[in-house]
Every structure is written in C-alpha cells, then in structure tokens.
Amino acid sequence: MIDPKMLLEKIFANERFSHAYLFSGNITECAALAGLAARMLLCEGEEIANKPCGICYSCNVISNDNHPDLTVIRPDKKTTISMELIRDELTNITHILPYRGQRKVFIVENADFIISKNQNVLLKTLEEPPPHVIILLCAENEDLLLPTVRSRLSIIKIPQAQAAMYDGASELYKTLPALLGNLHRLNHGEILLEAGKYEDYKDEAGLFLDACLVWYRDVAAYNAGHALAHEAWLAMVKDAPQFNPRAAEYIEEARASLRYNAGFRLVLDVLLLKLKGI
Ligand SMILES: [Zn+2]
Numbered sequence: 001m002i003d004p005k006m007l008l009e010k011i012f013a014n015e016r017f018s019h020a021y022l023f024s025g026n027i028t029e030c031a032a033l034a035g036l037a038a039r040m041l042l043c044e045g046e047e048i049a050n051k052p053c054g055i056c057y058s059c060n061v062i063s064n065d066n067h068p069d070l071t072v073i074r075p076d077k078k079t080t081i082s083m084e085l086i087r088d089e090l091t092n093i094t095h096i097l098p099y100r101g102q103r104k105v106f107i108v109e110n111a112d113f114i115i116s117k118n119q120n121v122l123l124k125t126l127e128e129p130p131p132h133v134i135i136l137l138c139a140e141n142e143d144l145l146l147p148t149v150r151s152r153l154s155i156i157k158i159p160q161a162q163a164a165m166y167d168g169a170s171e172l173y174k175t176l177p178a179l180l181g182n183l184h185r186l187n188h189g190e191i192l193l194e195a196g197k198y199e200d201y202k203d204e205a206g207l208f209l210d211a212c213l214v215w216y217r218d219v220a221a222y223n224a225g226h227a228l229a230h231e232a233w234l235a236m237v238k239d240a241p242q243f244n245p246r247a248a249e250y251i252e253e254a255r256a257s258l259r260y261n262a263g264f265r266l267v268l269d270v271l272l273l274k275l276k277g278i
Helices: 004-012 027-042 057-063 083-091 116-127 162-168 170-180 188-196 199-223 231-239 246-259 264-277
Strands: 020-024 070-073 104-108 133-139 154-157
Touching (some): 004 027, 020 027, 027 070, 027 104, 027 133, 027 246, 070 083, 083 104, 116 133, 170 199, 170 231, 199 231, 199 246, 199 264, 246 264
Parallel strands (some): 020 154, 070 104
16 A cells, blocks of 8 residues: 555655646545645644644635645536536636645545546646646546647556455454444444454554555445445445545554654544544
8 A cells, every 4th residue: 555645745745746647546545645646735733744734824714624735626417527617617717826835735536437539628728737736636437538748747656555455354344344334323432432443453453454444445436336345345335424534544544643753543543533523
C-alpha cells in the first residue's frame, strides 16, 4: 500500500508541481487522496511535512466543508457530470482570484463520468490554467478520458492493493461491515464497546483502515450503480446509509494520526465516532 501522505509530500516538496493531476484507481482512495492534497495545498502552516497542520484557518474551514478556495465537483446525475456543472463550478470561475493565499483548488471526483464531448470544455482550462489554479481529477477508469485531456495531466496511479488482502483479513471482512453499516444506529457507548473488539488490529492498523475504505468504496459503488469489490457485502451495502466522501477523509486522517504515533485504540474510537456523525 502506498503511503499517500509521503507521495503527496514528494510531489509538493519543491513547489514546482503541475497545475493538473489525475488520481487514477479506486475512486474512494483517489477522492481521499485528492482531498488530502487539497488540504496540503491550502494549509497555511509553515512546514510541508506538517501539512495539513489541522490548526490553521484553511485546515479548520476545510474540515467544515467551507473553504472559499476549494471546490469539489461530484456527479450531479447518477453516473454523469453535466456540462453545466463543469462550466458553473470550474471553467467559468477559474479567473476568480483566491480568497486567501495563492491558490484555488478544484477537485473533480469521477472525472471519467464526464462524457467525451464535455471533456473538451475542460480541456481548454487544462491547456491554459490561470497560475493560481490547481485541478485534481479522480477517475476509476482513466481510459474514459480523452487522450488530449490525459496528456495535460500528471497521472498518479493508485495501486490496487485490496484484492490480495482479502485472504489474510477474512475475519475482518466478515465482521467489519456489520459495524460500519450500523454505526448510525449505535449510541456512543455501544460504539466504544464495539471498537474494543478491534483492538487486536493494533499491529495491522493499515489493514484495518484499508478494510474500512473498501467498505465505503463499495457503498459508493452501489450508490452509483457499479459492481462491488466485495460481492459478499451486497445485502449489507444495500441496507447502509448513502456514501459520504467524508468517510474516506476520516479514514486517511486516522492513518495520518497513527503515523504521528497516536495510540491505535484512541484513533479507532475517534474514527468510529466521526464516521457515525457523517
Ligand atoms: Zn493548516
């Protein structure tokens, strides 16, 4: 599994990054990575290694989904992104200067849902982005993007790591969906009690968080009419609340906390309580 924060630090280390990226691979992971990239790009903290710092103005307003220099575009129809949405939320507003700092960041989740004809609208902006604009596209199927569009993007491929993990984590993959799919029905005390059952994953925290991501990825896939990565979950996925992209962000935040040596149990408690709240 790649370490997304390290990858992004490498990209953004010398400020000579490109103006348009494509995160290609599992859409939940791509969206989480693009969200993390946006938080790093907009963070007003001093040190790159500490971004996102979690305490500056930008970090605070982003966690409230309220940053004036971040636009996140998600499909407005079930499996398409309309030309109007691309125009209104992206290409027609790139000339507006950042409200704070140097940059405006645009994330397009499921960029492969933009039909070819409409990708040409985006192409013009990708060819000559204003200097303050950074565009982060996410796509599960990058082949659906026009070669002319792809050629304008720095492509970051997210490896498919989950498939090989299913065997080693079979117990986890049996029990975790029942917990994540029912979080909204549990009270805080019950959640903390459930968290205790997963303490043994302390030394395999990455595996645990990946399994959480796969669950939310499958909920997103189901909502969008796509096949599940883990078909055995179908009944539970059907019964789960609608996918909320914040889930993936919270999981990546938990991963970051563990890297800074936070205790697994505490991270787990906080993560599950946050996931209940979305
Ligand atoms: Zn910050």
